[in-house]
Amino acid sequence: MKDIREDIAWAQINKDVLKSLENPRKLYWVILFIAIAMVGVAVGCEVYQYNVGLGVGNFDNPHMWGLYIATFIFWIGMSHSGTLLSAILHLMHADWRKPIYRFAEAMTTFSLMTAGLFVAVHLGRIWQIYFALPYPNMRQVWPNFQSPLLWDAMAIFTYLSSSILFLYIGMIPDLAICRDNMHSGWRRKLYTALALGWEGTDRQWRNFRMTYLTIACFLIPLAVSVHSIVASDFGMSQQPGWHITSFPPYFVAGALYSGCAAIITLFIILRYVFKFEEYMTMPILKKIVRLTFAISMVWTYLVWVEYATAWFGHNPHDQHLLLEKATGTYAPFWWMMNFCASVVPLILVFKRFQTNIPVLFAVSLLLNLGMWLERWMIVAPTFADGYYPWTWDHNQWPSLVQWGIVFGSFGWFTMLFMIFCKIFPSVSMYEVKEMVYHRSLATKKLQATGELAAAGKGAH
Amino acid sequence: MSISTLFENYSEFRHRHPDGDVPHNPYKWAMAIDLDACSGCNACSVACYAENNLPVVGKEKFAHGQAMHWMRIERYWDQDGREFPDRGARYLPMLCQQCEAAPCETVCPVGATNHTPDGLNSQIYNRCIGSRYCSSNCPYKVRYFNWYDYPTTDNVWPAEMNMQLNPDVTVRSKGVMEKCTFCIQRIRGAEIDAKTQGRLVRDDGELQTACQQACPTSAISFGNLVDPESKVHKQWRAQQVDLDKHEQVKDEEEGGTDLRGYRIYEFLAPYPSIMYLERVRESEI
Amino acid sequence: MSKRHLLALFTDFDAAEKVVTELRNLGIKGFNAEKDMIVKSPIEHPEVEEFLGDRPVRVQWFTLFGAVGMGALMFLLISASQGNFFAQMKGGKPIVPFPPNFVLTYELFILGGVYITVLGFLICAGLPARRSPLYSAKVSEDQIGILVQADESASGTLKSIFTKHRALEIQEEAGK
Numbered sequence: 001m002k003d004i005r006e007d008i009a010w011a012q013i014n015k016d017v018l019k020s021l022e023n024p025r026k027l028y029w030v031i032l033f034i035a036i037a038m039v040g041v042a043v044g045c046e047v048y049q050y051n052v053g054l055g056v057g058n059f060d061n062p063h064m065w066g067l068y069i070a071t072f073i074f075w076i077g078m079s080h081s082g083t084l085l086s087a088i089l090h091l092m093h094a095d096w097r098k099p100i101y102r103f104a105e106a107m108t109t110f111s112l113m114t115a116g117l118f119v120a121v122h123l124g125r126i127w128q129i130y131f132a133l134p135y136p137n138m139r140q141v142w143p144n145f146q147s148p149l150l151w152d153a154m155a156i157f158t159y160l161s162s163s164i165l166f167l168y169i170g171m172i173p174d175l176a177i178c179r180d181n182m183h184s185g186w187r188r189k190l191y192t193a194l195a196l197g198w199e200g201t202d203r204q205w206r207n208f209r210m211t212y213l214t215i216a217c218f219l220i221p222l223a224v225s226v227h228s229i230v231a232s233d234f235g236m237s238q239q240p241g242w243h244i245t246s247f248p249p250y251f252v253a254g255a256l257y258s259g260c261a262a263i264i265t266l267f268i269i270l271r272y273v274f275k276f277e278e279y280m281t282m283p284i285l286k287k288i289v290r291l292t293f294a295i296s297m298v299w300t301y302l303v304w305v306e307y308a309t310a311w312f313g314h315n316p317h318d319q320h321l322l323l324e325k326a327t328g329t330y331a332p333f334w335w336m337m338n339f340c341a342s343v344v345p346l347i348l349v350f351k352r353f354q355t356n357i358p359v360l361f362a363v364s365l366l367l368n369l370g371m372w373l374e375r376w377m378i379v380a381p382t383f384a385d386g387y388y389p390w391t392w393d394h395n396q397w398p399s400l401v402q403w404g405i406v407f408g409s410f411g412w413f414t415m416l417f418m419i420f421c422k423i424f425p426s427v428s429m430y431e432v433k434e435m436v437y438h439r440s441l442a443t444k445k446l447q448a449t450g451e452l453a454a455a456g457k458g459a460h
Numbered sequence: 461m462s463i464s465t466l467f468e469n470y471s472e473f474r475h476r477h478p479d480g481d482v483p484h485n486p487y488k489w490a491m492a493i494d495l496d497a498c499s500g501c502n503a504c505s506v507a508c509y510a511e512n513n514l515p516v517v518g519k520e521k522f523a524h525g526q527a528m529h530w531m532r533i534e535r536y537w538d539q540d541g542r543e544f545p546d547r548g549a550r551y552l553p554m555l556c557q558q559c560e561a562a563p564c565e566t567v568c569p570v571g572a573t574n575h576t577p578d579g580l581n582s583q584i585y586n587r588c589i590g591s592r593y594c595s596s597n598c599p600y601k602v603r604y605f606n607w608y609d610y611p612t613t614d615n616v617w618p619a620e621m622n623m624q625l626n627p628d629v630t631v632r633s634k635g636v637m638e639k640c641t642f643c644i645q646r647i648r649g650a651e652i653d654a655k656t657q658g659r660l661v662r663d664d665g666e667l668q669t670a671c672q673q674a675c676p677t678s679a680i681s682f683g684n685l686v687d688p689e690s691k692v693h694k695q696w697r698a699q700q701v702d703l704d705k706h707e708q709v710k711d712e713e714e715g716g717t718d719l720r721g722y723r724i725y726e727f728l729a730p731y732p733s734i735m736y737l738e739r740v741r742e743s744e745i
Numbered sequence: 746m747s748k749r750h751l752l753a754l755f756t757d758f759d760a761a762e763k764v765v766t767e768l769r770n771l772g773i774k775g776f777n778a779e780k781d782m783i784v785k786s787p788i789e790h791p792e793v794e795e796f797l798g799d800r801p802v803r804v805q806w807f808t809l810f811g812a813v814g815m816g817a818l819m820f821l822l823i824s825a826s827q828g829n830f831f832a833q834m835k836g837g838k839p840i841v842p843f844p845p846n847f848v849l850t851y852e853l854f855i856l857g858g859v860y861i862t863v864l865g866f867l868i869c870a871g872l873p874a875r876r877s878p879l880y881s882a883k884v885s886e887d888q889i890g891i892l893v894q895a896d897e898s899a900s901g902t903l904k905s906i907f908t909k910h911r912a913l914e915i916q917e918e919a920g921k
């Protein structure tokens with residue numbers, strides 16, 4: 001299994017990564033085209049829903065929320081592992097994150113943007129969305145700061161803007177490289193503007209390091225808080241199946257889980273599409289896979305904690321709801337979710353599957369299917385079997401409009417992500433240089449002390 | 461300026477309600493519904509449609525669960541394997557419980573639903589952006605959402621029928637939440653009349669909700685709970701139901717536990733303003 | 746007296762370190778090693794700071810004031826706006842409730858911290874910057890650059906030191 005060569009020339013790194021901005025494989029254009037077509041579907045559905053009203057989504061009383069909120073949580077969750085890779089692993093000096101954190105960070109940003117769309121799509125009066133913003137006005141009317149939805153808005157705004165800044169700050173040295181290597185066209189102008197005149201001086205690097213570290217430190221508690229706040233949309237309500245103390249950590253674990261699975265998917269796609277075989281190596285993939293497996297087991301534990309609390313907590317409403325989930329209308333999806341998210345990851349235990357690309361691609365998609373179903377199974381059954389008996393026995397199925405918008409959101413995400421990867425370097429050039437530099441230093445040190453043979457392959 | 465307002469009224473801004481708090485004064489609107497008198501005739505519901513400009517959504521949307529009946533009659537049957545289960549039907553008129561600590565109010569992101577000084581759970585249609593969080597958190601599911609733009613939908617109010625719309629009540633457009641208001645247009649009218657005449661609203665039928673007015677068996681009584689002379693106050697007292705308790709003790713007098721008065725889902729502590737009187741049955745019907 | 750700029754490129758950090766150390770120890774007249782010397786590198790390299798001497802980083806002060814200031818300010822503003830917002834009760838909770846305000850303060854603490862840190866970064870690192878008089882794209886690739894500013898009289902000495910340490914390339918330009 002080949003890892004990144006320690007003796008790779010730095011100029012070669014520049015050349016390889018810059019090439020990804022120019023000529024990806026044909027598959028890139030296929031993916032982009034499909035993604036844009038999917039966005040078209042969603043736009044069509046949204047225009048229809050905007051004009052006619054939310055009833056076209058097949059909502060009713062009591063089924064007030066549906067796929068929109070479930071998918072909103074899903075996308076918020078997806079955003080978390082970007083932070084895990086870029087911030088937590090940065091603090092832990094895990095150098096294998098360096099070739100892959102940039103696209104993970106971009107994934108964070110774009111999945112947050114997708115999630116933000118669902119907040120809007122879900123509203124009955126999307127054109128009044130600014131009512132939820134705290135802006136000073138003559139009438140002195142403010143949003144309701146007590147509402148978890150408002151905390152959500154605030155947390156997502158903070159997370160989105162901080163992630164964009166983090167992504168951007170970390171990219172400045174690379175933008176300077178692009179600027180130095182592009183000699184004409186709008187791209188050069190763009191890179192010149194965005195690079196802010198970066199020249200890699202000692203003063204710039206010094207402040208850069210401190211800034212990057214500080215924002216990484218801020219992002220970790222922020223990411224945890226964002227999904228706990230999404231969890232409090234449910235935890236702070238009074239409904240059975242929602243009012244559960246373990247929801248915040250459960251949501252955070254689920255977020256990291258689906259995010260890691262998505263990283264595997266995108267890793268495989270990017271590696272092929274942009275010919276990054278040299279940088280996105282198998283040892284790195286193996287590490288992400290192991291991380292994903294660990295998190296999947298954390299999630300499995302927490303989901304069983306949830307079931308146990310509902311079952312053993314002796315609250316008849318919670319017990320009833322759990323039974324309904326396992327045997328009622330939603331039972332096929334509930335079982336599928338448990339299978340996809342708790343049983344399927346067991347495959348990752350086997351060493352030979354940890355680097356098997358077709359298997360990993362399928363597994364990562366299944367894991368995310370499971371995680372999406374999990375969000376749906378949190379949101380929907382509570383409406384079908386809540387406290388009030390009058391609302392029971394009333395089944396509802398989301399209409400094609402809802403499905404269309406959910407479907408299109410995947411296209412929206414893919415579109416933004418693919419455009420990003422074509423315009424900006426999706427492998428961090430300067431950090432890969434740091435990585436090979438430090439690895440080669442470590443190797444040299446070992447060679448000098450004659451311990452190379454004993455220690456095996458070298459650092460890490 | 462804002463900050464000085466904050467500091468001047470700090471203690472007022474920090475007090476909570478209703479446990480251990482003073483009751484609303486001079487008005488606290490409340491209701492008592494005697495299920496023993498209810499015959500399930502739906503007159504209250506029809507009256508509500510007429511009074512509050514509720515859209516008539518039609519058979520299909522009704523079956524779909526998109527009906528807008530602020531006042532609904534729920535039917536329940538005993539499931540004990542009897543021969544004619546239909547004969548055991550019980551009726552429950554369900555409307556917004558106007559909770560004193562309403563779960564729907566805290567969660568609204570724009571503050572479109574609030575607790576009013578006379579003890580109502582108000583809904584501001586113009587402010588609502590349709591996040592539907594209030595309904596999600598409502599234990600009674602008595603909030604209704606405008607899934608479509610009903611005023612422009614065919615056959616909701618067909619020609620001429622629109623002439624019967626109540627001018628005191630707005631017609632709601634698509635994308636807003638609505639619910640029973642205890643006929644707030646009548647309440648405000650009566651309160652203002654009384655104020656101009658320098659008195660309080662009388663408990664002699666001066667103020668009636670539409671459902672109360674239409675009920676043929678007078679199962680619904682409505683009035684000012686803080687007025688010791690009002691019928692509602694007397695009913696609540698007789699049943700030993702207290703507004704600010706989430707568990708009624710009923711040990712003031714002998715036989716208190718046999719009293720019929722109860723409030724729905726008190727254990728969730730929303731402190732509803734409607735007391736129901738349990739149905740009395742001599743034998744299994 | 747007119748100043749001259751010189752940019753010398755080296756293959757690795759070790760060579761650059763030797764040059765910097767020599768320049769700092771020699772004390773050439775008309776050249777202040779603490780102020781007139783800039784090291785440019787393609788990667789972040791903490792050792793650069795060690796051999797360049799103590800040059801402080803002050804971004805963290807921006808972070809501190811940004812986070813604490815924004816958090817405190819927003820807590821007060823949110824409470825104040827709640828006092829103004831109809832001042833009508835919701836769900837029996839106080840009009841100025843602490844748990845939600847702490848949640849929001851927490852978010853705004855982070856928001857302020859991140860924003861002001863970035864502002865501090867731009868100020869401390871002097872970005873966006875005008876491009877320096879001498880630059881080579883090689884610096885963003887794989888070479889280490891040393892940019893010095895010196896009186897004309899000193900430039901000869903500097904050049905000879907660069908050549909001695911096998912500079913790959915020396916650029917020279919008359920300064921302002």
